[in-house]
Amino acid sequence: MEKNSLIRTEAFVNGQWVKAASSKTFEVTNPATGEVLAQVTDMDRADVQQAIDAAHKAWPSYRDTTAKERANLLRKWFNLMLEHKQELAELMTLECGKVLQESLGEVEYGASFIEWFAEEAKRAYGDVIPAYSKDRRLVVIKQSVGVAAAITPWNFPLAMITRKVGPALAAGSTVVVKPPSETPLTALAISYLAQKAGFPPGVYNTITSSNSSEIGKELCENTKVRKLSFTGSTPVGKILMTQSASTLKKLSLELGGNAPFIVFDDADLDAAVKGAILSKFRNNGQTCVCVNRVLVQESVYDAFVEKFTQAVADLKVGNGLQKDVQVGPLINKKGLEKVQQHVQDAVEKGATVTTGGKHLEGLFYQPTVLANASPEMLIAREEVFGPVAPVFKFSTEQEAIEMANDTDYGLASYFYSKDVARCWRVSEALEYGMVGINEGMISTEVAPFGGIKESGFGREGSKYGLDYFMEIKYMCFGGIE
Numbered sequence: 001m002e003k004n005s006l007i008r009t010e011a012f013v014n015g016q017w018v019k020a021a022s023s024k025t026f027e028v029t030n031p032a033t034g035e036v037l038a039q040v041t042d043m044d045r046a047d048v049q050q051a052i053d054a055a056h057k058a059w060p061s062y063r064d065t066t067a068k069e070r071a072n073l074l075r076k077w078f079n080l081m082l083e084h085k086q087e088l089a090e091l092m093t094l095e096c097g098k099v100l101q102e103s104l105g106e107v108e109y110g111a112s113f114i115e116w117f118a119e120e121a122k123r124a125y126g127d128v129i130p131a132y133s134k135d136r137r138l139v140v141i142k143q144s145v146g147v148a149a150a151i152t153p154w155n156f157p158l159a160m161i162t163r164k165v166g167p168a169l170a171a172g173s174t175v176v177v178k179p180p181s182e183t184p185l186t187a188l189a190i191s192y193l194a195q196k197a198g199f200p201p202g203v204y205n206t207i208t209s210s211n212s213s214e215i216g217k218e219l220c221e222n223t224k225v226r227k228l229s230f231t232g233s234t235p236v237g238k239i240l241m242t243q244s245a246s247t248l249k250k251l252s253l254e255l256g257g258n259a260p261f262i263v264f265d266d267a268d269l270d271a272a273v274k275g276a277i278l279s280k281f282r283n284n285g286q287t288c289v290c291v292n293r294v295l296v297q298e299s300v301y302d303a304f305v306e307k308f309t310q311a312v313a314d315l316k317v318g319n320g321l322q323k324d325v326q327v328g329p330l331i332n333k334k335g336l337e338k339v340q341q342h343v344q345d346a347v348e349k350g351a352t353v354t355t356g357g358k359h360l361e362g363l364f365y366q367p368t369v370l371a372n373a374s375p376e377m378l379i380a381r382e383e384v385f386g387p388v389a390p391v392f393k394f395s396t397e398q399e400a401i402e403m404a405n406d407t408d409y410g411l412a413s414y415f416y417s418k419d420v421a422r423c424w425r426v427s428e429a430l431e432y433g434m435v436g437i438n439e440g441m442i443s444t445e446v447a448p449f450g451g452i453k454e455s456g457f458g459r460e461g462s463k464y465g466l467d468y469f470m471e472i473k474y475m476c477f478g479g480i481e
């Protein structure tokens, strides 16, 4: 920690590193060891108002920069992130427990949004519309939405910030970032790199606080904030949406999931096991797109469970900084308790633990497979957000689709089949924003990430991402002779 040149513990407002007016701080701990890593500035609502004011003041001149100027700033920031890849990754592993290899991957993944939107900044094209009368010309332009706030989660301490601020900054918005209290250090480290990249004061602001609900309320109710992008749970998303009604704030909500992973009898079982491991145990099962339910066709059920169980039993659990470790700790006690509750409930309702099922020390839990899972189990309805994979049985394609869609969520879904016609049929029938076909890892900056139903709305990344930070303006030129 001491050797990490990116450590910052104060908030970043208007180009300055600032303390809370109250001088209060909160602790950041390492979930792998329980060690206190840092004391970070604990802002209240009045502190946050100052950050919003700074972003609001900086907006007109930043908005009026050329797309190329903004692209150059983003490109510098992207390069700095990659130059500091190792330090950023270590910081991330320390504060969120993610294994180092995944943290290194997240730095690249997170930085890729900045590179992508540096390029997209120059492509925010408008339109010329064929006029309805000879003396008129109709034009559509796109303009920055104004101050954009980002409330981000601890499971991707870097990438969930860049996926929001990349398009915002590219579009000409100024930003106020509220990282979670579990992982503010990575957020502050990239703020420091944004400062080094040369964003003018007030364009990029990071506010830190242990009081997420109070700060969230301010970001929703403050009229100077014109856009709020949130990644987190569905219940919190609903609160933010309610609070945003008073200012009719534009919202993007990337919320919870209940991802099905369907294995049909014509699937390559080894490939399916590999995909399920990747998708289920990435970040110890703590991502919104992690598999939550494995659905397997009855004729290959036993064979799949056997292979999957073996692969899960081979996963190495430990402190993410140690070599070869594949699965780290859960983020906190609440996360661990949820995993324990889901396993206990499933076992009481008839599930068989084929591997795992036990709490290790601290926040570590054994990677677990539950065979004979059934729809009345808690884990069939709720996101477990941990290293537990329940395996359900189905007999027909129609039944698999019905089971997969039988949830209020609609973020990611996956299935394995070698039949091309089935691949099209099932992809179209799944009520989800994203579908992985013979693939367990689908996230990338070039494709639209987002959900339907109670998984929220809005898309991040891709050619669509910029539009969520822009307003459309129609201009009618009259009197043209």
Ligand code: SIN
Pocket (backbone or CB within 6 Å): 155, 156, 231, 254, 286, 287, 288, 289, 443, 449
């Ligand atoms: C998330 O868990 O919200 C993001 C996962 C991803 O980007 O793959």
